[in-house]
Amino acid sequence: MKIIKRGKKSEERVYRVTCDDCGTVFEFKRAEAEYVSDQRDGDALTVKCPLCKRKVWTAAN
Numbered sequence: 478m479k480i481i482k483r484g485k486k487s488e489e490r491v492y493r494v495t496c497d498d499c500g501t502v503f504e505f506k507r508a509e510a511e512y513v514s515d516q517r518d519g520d521a522l523t524v525k526c527p528l529c530k531r532k533v534w535t536a537a538n
């Protein structure tokens with residue numbers, strides 16, 4: 478089998494977020510974050526800011 482264009486597995490997807498508390502902009506892989514399933518607000522990912530260690534939330538889609 479030959480791959481023509483390599484996609485990304487969902488756990489390899491990279492998200493870019495800005496920390497609301499200290500303003501640090503950073504990227505993380507889905508596998509590094511905690512997945513939170515929420516039927517009302519939609520699924521989210523939480524990850525700790527590398528600088529201030531606060532939890533940063535972002536939509537998972």
Ligand SMILES: [Zn+2]
Nearest residue numbers: 496499526529
């Ligand atoms: Zn921060």
